[in-house]
Each structure stands twice: as C-alpha cells, then as structure tokens.
Amino acid sequence: MKAAPRLVRRASADVSAWPDNFPALLARLYAARGATGMEQAQPKLASLLPPDLLDGMDGAVALLSEAMAADRHIVVVGDFDCDGATACAVGVRGLRLLGARHVSYAVPNRIVHGYGLSPSLVEELAALKPDLLVTVDHGIACHAGIEAAKQRGWKVLVTDHHLPGESLPPADVIVDPNQRGDRFPSKALAGVGVMFYVLLALRRHLREAGHFADAVPDLTQLLDLVAVGTVADLVPLDTNNRALVGAGLRRLRAGQGCAGLRALIEVSQRDASRLTAADIGYAVGPRINAAGRLEDMALGIECLLVDDLPRARDIATTLNEINGERRAVQQQMTDEAERALAVVSLDDTAANRSAFCFYDDQWHPGVVGLVASKMKERLHRPVIAFAPAEPGSDRLRGSARSIAGFHMRDALADVAARHPGLIERFGGHAMAAGLSLPAASLPAFERAFAQCAERWLTPELLEAEVVSDGELQSGELNRRHAELLRDAGPWGQGFPEPQFDGEFEVLGTRVLGERHLKLELGHAGLRLNAIHFGGWEGVAPRGRVRIAYRLEPDDYRGGDAVQLVVVHREPA
Structure with a gap:
C-alpha cells in the first residue's frame, strides 16, 4: 500500500528580471519560486513587515510596559515543542534585555497538564504569584485555562499563531496574525516570530518614552532562536520569515548564537559555519523537541536560557540522549503502525x-x-x-x-x-x-x-508527486554549484530546497545500516557518489535509473567531493 510517487518537473519561469551576470542556475531556481530579485530571494531585516500591523499590538505593549514600570511579576508560559521552547526563551531573554526585572517562565508537562495554559497548570502557577501571564505559541484555544487565570486576578496576554475557534478566549489582549480580521499581511509567522514582533513593538515604545538612558538593546541577538523555532515548526518560509531565518542563520554561522544552540549544534555533529535550515530541521530542532516529547520541556528551555557554555553542553548532552530514546520509541511505534497497516x-x-x-x-x-x-x-x-x-x-x-x-x-x-x-x-x-x-x-x-x-479529497490530490527543478548539466555537478545551492537559502516550506532529476548508470551499490543504499553513479563521464536514505528494498538496482536528488557538498570526503542525496528512484 505504499504510494508510488510521480516524478514531475517544476514549470519554468521567466528569468529576464535577473541580471545577466547572476548565476544562471540560481536565477532559474529563484524565478521558479516566485522571486524576481534578491530582495525577495534573500530578504534583509530592513524589509520586515512593521509590528503595528498586528492587531492587539498596542494593547500588548501597554500591558507589558505597565507591568515593567510597576515591577510586576511577568511569567512567560511556553509550550512543549521547539517553537514553544524558543518562543519562551525569546520572551524571557527579550523582556530582560528591555529592562524587565521580574520575569519567570513556566511550561506545561505533556502528561501532567495537557496542552497549553490549562486549568491544572494555572493551579500550579499560583505558587509563583504572577501578575501577568504571557502565553507563547499557544493560548488562542485555551479558554478554560485563561478563564481560571482571570479568576485569580491575573492579566493574560496571548501571543499565538494558531487558527482560532468560533470564539476567542477571555484574555486581556491577543496578538495572533491568524485571528479574524488581522491586518498583518503574513499569516506564516511561527509562535517565536509573534513573540519577537511583540518585543520589537515594546522596544520602540520604550525608546520613544526615553526609557533607555544608554544604548538601545539589540534584539537581533535573539534571531538565532527565532530562526530555529521558525524552521522547526515547518511554517511557510515566505519573504518575511526568510528575512528572520536568514538573519538568524548568519548569527549561528558566525558563532554568535546563544550558548545552548551552540552546544546543540556541537552535539548534533554539525559544522556551525556551514549550518543550513535543513540542519536545524533534522538535527537541532529534534533535540529540543525530544525534551517535550519524552521528558519535560523545561530542560529544553533551560538549555536555551543558560549563558554558561559548559553548563549548556551538559544539558545538550542530556537532550541528545533523550533524542536517542525518542528515535527508538518512534521506530518501535512506526513498526507497529506498519504491522497494523499490513493487517488492514x-x-x-x-x-x-x-x-x-x-x-x-x-x-x-x-x-x-x-x-x-x-x-x-x-x-x-x-x-x-x-x-x-x-x-x-x-x-x-x-x-x-x-x-x-x-x-x-x-x-x-x-x-x-x-x-x-x-x-x-x-x-x-x-x-x-x-x-x-x-x-x-x-x-x-x-x-x-x-x-x-x-x-x-480528489484522485489528483491523492497522487503523490516528487517535484524536480529539472536536470543539472554535467558542468553543474560540482562542488562550486553544490556550495552555491547550500548558501542560496534559506530553503524550506513554501520555498522548497532545490532538487533535480536525471538518468544515471549504476556503477556500484552498498547497503548501509540495513536500510540505506550507498550508490556510485555514472553520468556524462562523471563518477558520482550518492546516498538514498531508506532506499534499500532488498534488491540492488542495476543498469540505468532515473533519480530525483539534491546536490550537496560532501564535507566528509572534503576537497571537491559532492554527493547526490537521492529522494526518489525508479527504473530508467
């Protein structure tokens, strides 16, 4: 019952808007994704949409600034996934940067409290004696929990990006680009992005009020966390999100990330100087997520808040171990689902x-x-x-x-x-x-x-497709173009990472780890290494094959080596 995907090529697009001296391959890829210039392909922070377009922003700024002025206790309430954890860390770090003196955080335990700001979590938070709760990456559906908080006399600011239900919860203020009638043009902000926007608006208000006697706090130092949460939550990387993620990746590549993210990159065995959005999605994000899946996300948030690198490395090591347990549990459960499917x-x-x-x-x-x-x-x-x-x-x-x-x-x-x-x-x-x-x-x-x-669902929607950007010429199957592709991102949801297709001769095969297939392929006189993760089906392919693949630098081999990462294979 495995769906057999159909290999299709992305429609070609007009590249005339791109200058003649711009790399032809990138012009083709960017144009096919709707970008007509670098301001869309690799947008800068200067192009960010303004915070005041978000409904509720004035009220959010008023709540926070009044709480800060009165030295009230602000509790940022996170969620148990990577977006919620990074949003919590951004909220705590950002409010402290802007001068808040009494900021704490809390996060629900999946097993004990359930999702979001639940009544049971509110009961537990009473010991902290909060004055203002700030929900991040949740709240729009937490009617009962917010009602319980209001009954205790607490103020509640909801920052969320999920779709609301038929009615809104009784919060004092809600900031959510997906609430009905909101004017913010991008509906793709992750929870961490919404919280970052609230901080941008709060900083502007405090600056105009003369709050900063010295330098204005630099909130760009939070963009490493914004990038990780945005990528991990699989929201579309529209122009606004690519500006946020691109800036965050630049910080991480320069070694300017927070101690916890640097430690997580190390334990993931990734090279920070070459970090991509895919590395966040497949390596960094899952290790943060693992804490909320099997243990308590408070550990993941602590990793993102600690400034001592040795301590961050200790926590990252623990998160890496939990992630290993998560993989084992996931594999067992997936195997059981496969067996149930076989019966069906x-x-x-x-x-x-x-x-x-x-x-x-x-x-x-x-x-x-x-x-x-x-x-x-x-x-x-x-x-x-x-x-x-x-x-x-x-x-x-x-x-x-x-x-x-x-x-x-x-x-x-x-x-x-x-x-x-x-x-x-x-x-x-x-x-x-x-x-x-x-x-x-x-x-x-x-x-x-x-x-x-x-x-x-229509029959057309039920037909799986692998979308290709067409063929690469033999002169493009090299390290220079592989690095060009890697650095041309961020790629992700809504701005997909390039993948190509072509016919190759199978020159050799080897099974890795019982599930993966290592290939040596021939094409136009070239011998190319390829890896097809999960591609071993019991019989080695022979002769000629048509594959869809990503072209990546082979940093393990070094030098000029490249590797084709196969995402689809069929007989030629």
Missing part, C-alpha cells in the same frame, strides 16, 4: 481509503505526531495517530498530519460540527493539528474523519 491491507477496500487513523494503547502521546508524519509520507494520505493521554487513561490524544489540499484543522472543525461532542478539543494548522477525545469515541471518529476525507 488484507481488506481489498483499504487501498481506496482517503485517510487513516492509527492507535495503540501502549503508545507514547509525545511521539504520535512523528508516527503520523512517517505514515503520511508512506501513504500520501492524511493520518492521525492516537495514544492514551497518560498510561491507563480513557482519554486519547491524537496528532494529525496532512497532505497538500486537505486543511487538517478545517477538517476537524467539519467533523466537530457534524458530530457534536465527538471531539473534546482540537486546534492546529492546515498541515498539522492536535485533538483529544474519549477512547470509546475513536471508532465513530475514525468513520467521520474518513467520510470527511472522501468528500474533500
């Missing part, structure tokens, strides 16, 4: 399913999102993976991943509207969402979700 496949109608749900009463709720992602890639279908909210619980937590053309949060809203009471709570985005429901409701939910998918 015995039903002839299974191949026609438009969506899938997976559940095991022994699964860990912190890892179901990764299982859903793996199975979504495997099937090219919307997938939701469920686990008990805690061991033995009769409540399930689900994590959903979608495919292009199927808006996951809207789908859950449709199910909730057609079947009142079936879902207890839900929230999220187009491509990812979360939900909770009683275990007894799972069969009914699965039917309702499948019916929604059948209504919304």
Whole structure:
C-alpha cells in the first residue's frame, strides 16, 4: 500500500528580471519560486513587515510596559515543542534585555497538564504569584485555562499563531496574525516570530518614552532562536520569515548564537559555519523537541536560557540522549503502525481509503505526531495517530498530519460540527493539528474523519508527486554549484530546497545500516557518489535509473567531493 510517487518537473519561469551576470542556475531556481530579485530571494531585516500591523499590538505593549514600570511579576508560559521552547526563551531573554526585572517562565508537562495554559497548570502557577501571564505559541484555544487565570486576578496576554475557534478566549489582549480580521499581511509567522514582533513593538515604545538612558538593546541577538523555532515548526518560509531565518542563520554561522544552540549544534555533529535550515530541521530542532516529547520541556528551555557554555553542553548532552530514546520509541511505534497497516491491507477496500487513523494503547502521546508524519509520507494520505493521554487513561490524544489540499484543522472543525461532542478539543494548522477525545469515541471518529476525507479529497490530490527543478548539466555537478545551492537559502516550506532529476548508470551499490543504499553513479563521464536514505528494498538496482536528488557538498570526503542525496528512484 505504499504510494508510488510521480516524478514531475517544476514549470519554468521567466528569468529576464535577473541580471545577466547572476548565476544562471540560481536565477532559474529563484524565478521558479516566485522571486524576481534578491530582495525577495534573500530578504534583509530592513524589509520586515512593521509590528503595528498586528492587531492587539498596542494593547500588548501597554500591558507589558505597565507591568515593567510597576515591577510586576511577568511569567512567560511556553509550550512543549521547539517553537514553544524558543518562543519562551525569546520572551524571557527579550523582556530582560528591555529592562524587565521580574520575569519567570513556566511550561506545561505533556502528561501532567495537557496542552497549553490549562486549568491544572494555572493551579500550579499560583505558587509563583504572577501578575501577568504571557502565553507563547499557544493560548488562542485555551479558554478554560485563561478563564481560571482571570479568576485569580491575573492579566493574560496571548501571543499565538494558531487558527482560532468560533470564539476567542477571555484574555486581556491577543496578538495572533491568524485571528479574524488581522491586518498583518503574513499569516506564516511561527509562535517565536509573534513573540519577537511583540518585543520589537515594546522596544520602540520604550525608546520613544526615553526609557533607555544608554544604548538601545539589540534584539537581533535573539534571531538565532527565532530562526530555529521558525524552521522547526515547518511554517511557510515566505519573504518575511526568510528575512528572520536568514538573519538568524548568519548569527549561528558566525558563532554568535546563544550558548545552548551552540552546544546543540556541537552535539548534533554539525559544522556551525556551514549550518543550513535543513540542519536545524533534522538535527537541532529534534533535540529540543525530544525534551517535550519524552521528558519535560523545561530542560529544553533551560538549555536555551543558560549563558554558561559548559553548563549548556551538559544539558545538550542530556537532550541528545533523550533524542536517542525518542528515535527508538518512534521506530518501535512506526513498526507497529506498519504491522497494523499490513493487517488492514488484507481488506481489498483499504487501498481506496482517503485517510487513516492509527492507535495503540501502549503508545507514547509525545511521539504520535512523528508516527503520523512517517505514515503520511508512506501513504500520501492524511493520518492521525492516537495514544492514551497518560498510561491507563480513557482519554486519547491524537496528532494529525496532512497532505497538500486537505486543511487538517478545517477538517476537524467539519467533523466537530457534524458530530457534536465527538471531539473534546482540537486546534492546529492546515498541515498539522492536535485533538483529544474519549477512547470509546475513536471508532465513530475514525468513520467521520474518513467520510470527511472522501468528500474533500480528489484522485489528483491523492497522487503523490516528487517535484524536480529539472536536470543539472554535467558542468553543474560540482562542488562550486553544490556550495552555491547550500548558501542560496534559506530553503524550506513554501520555498522548497532545490532538487533535480536525471538518468544515471549504476556503477556500484552498498547497503548501509540495513536500510540505506550507498550508490556510485555514472553520468556524462562523471563518477558520482550518492546516498538514498531508506532506499534499500532488498534488491540492488542495476543498469540505468532515473533519480530525483539534491546536490550537496560532501564535507566528509572534503576537497571537491559532492554527493547526490537521492529522494526518489525508479527504473530508467
């Protein structure tokens, strides 16, 4: 039941706006992604959208500046993923930079408190005696928790980027580019980006009020964290987000990142001077996320707040070990999902399913999102993976991943509207969402979700595609062009990393780690090394193959070596 992807080439675009002396390959790639100049391809911070376009910003600045002036206790409430952790660190570091003297942070434990600012977390926060809560990367769906905080007399500022429900929570102020009617042109800000924007507006207000006797605090030192959270949360890298991520990457490459990120880059065995958005997505972000998945995200946030490098290295080592445990748990759960799929496949109608749900009463709720992602890639279908909210619980937590053309949060809203009471709570985005429901409701939910998918998905949407930027000429299959591609980013969601296709002769193969395939390929007189992660299917390819691939510098071999990273392979 593995979806066989179809290899298609991206439509060519007009490159006439690019100067003749600009690298032809980059002009072709940038134009195909809608960029007509460097101000769009590699935007600078000067091009950032202004903070005052965000609704609620004046109220947010007033809340924060009044709390700071009165030396009130501000508690930044984070979330248990990488975006939430970096947003929390940006909030704490930024408020302290701007002069706040009484700033703390808190983060829910996934098992103990559930998602976001819940009533149980509010009860625990009472010991801190906060005056103002600032939620980051959540809050727009935390009605009960915010109501509980308000009943205690606390002020609440929500900074979030998730889509709101039918009603807004009773917070004092909400800053969320995705709330209805918001004027901010970019709806792609991550939670960490929203918090950074709040700090930009607060700094301007404090500067105009004569608050800074000496130098105005430099908030660009927070952009390393903004870049990591933005990339890890898989939000589209539109022009505004690329400006933020590009600036953050430049800081990290220059060795100017915070101690925790430098330590995480080290333990990930990445070269900071050559760091890419892909390195953040595949190496740095998962190690931060691991704390919230299996342990307590407070450890991840501590890593991002500590300034002592030896201490940061100790925490990063622990996070690396937790990430190793996470990988083992994820592999076990994914294997179990594969076995469940094999049983389902015995039903002839299974191949026609438009969506899938997976559940095991022994699964860990912190890892179901990764299982859903793996199975979504495997099937090219919307997938939701469920686990008990805690061991033995009769409540399930689900994590959903979608495919292009199927808006996951809207789908859950449709199910909730057609079947009142079936879902207890839900929230999220187009491509990812979360939900909770009683275990007894799972069969009914699965039917309702499948019916929604059948209504919304067309055969064309269910056909997986691998999109290529066309062929590379033999003179482009070299180190110079590989480095050019690496440094031409940031690449990511909405501004995809270039990948190419072509026919090659298989000159040799070798299996690595039982799952991966190392290849030696021939093309136009060249001998090229290639790696296909997860590409071993039991039989070595022979003769000629057509592959889609990324061209990367081979830093392990050094010198002029390059490597083709295969993302798709089929007979020529």
